[in-house]
Amino acid sequence: GQSLEQPSEVTAVEGAIVQINCTYQTSGFYGLSWYQQHDGGAPTFLSYNGLDGLEETGRFSSFLSRSDSYGYLLLQELQMKDSASYFCAAGTLGDNFNKFYFGSGTKLNVKP
């Protein structure tokens, strides 16, 4: 089967750095994406790793290690607006079409 594990909840203070880990077991894996979802909102794409290593996009960075089936999302200079749920999603590929398996999400609480 396909499974992704991530912590259910993380709390950090404004201005701090937080890392959200994701481990996965998926067949046909080709990359790991990260999405942010505010309460009542739609998931929005944050980052993607198709190769091992670090990808940086502003205050957000994402890392992938295929050999360890592990990735993480790093959020720097936390702001109150970063309070949301964060999902890792493993992309799998079949016949040139992909589908994504999402983790259960990590609820990030940013405190003043």
Add this chain to the structure above:
Amino acid sequence: DAGVTQSPTHLIKTRGQQVTLRCSPKSGHDTVSWYQQALGQGPQFIFQYYEEEERQRGNFPDRFSGHQFPNYSSELNVNALLLGDSALYLCASSLVGTGPTYEQYFGPGTRLTVT
């Protein structure tokens, strides 16, 4: 640039009924995927449509079916509704073109309640 739109926003149905949800993809996108998101859970992949054909399917029963129209918009149909079908249904669009893609744009979702 129009984003992904979904209708209706909310829907209440009774067990055993049928429901149709609609999605218009982001301008320029050719692929639509549907997800079910239960409260406190991550989105679960239902299926994906490209060129009016179902290309990938998740672990959902045949009660869940879909359609894609020539203008790339899509419908999700659920027959014989169960209480467990109550969830947020998300549509995501992407541009496949000649290859797979990793970036999806999600719509605001349709909140389905089955009583």
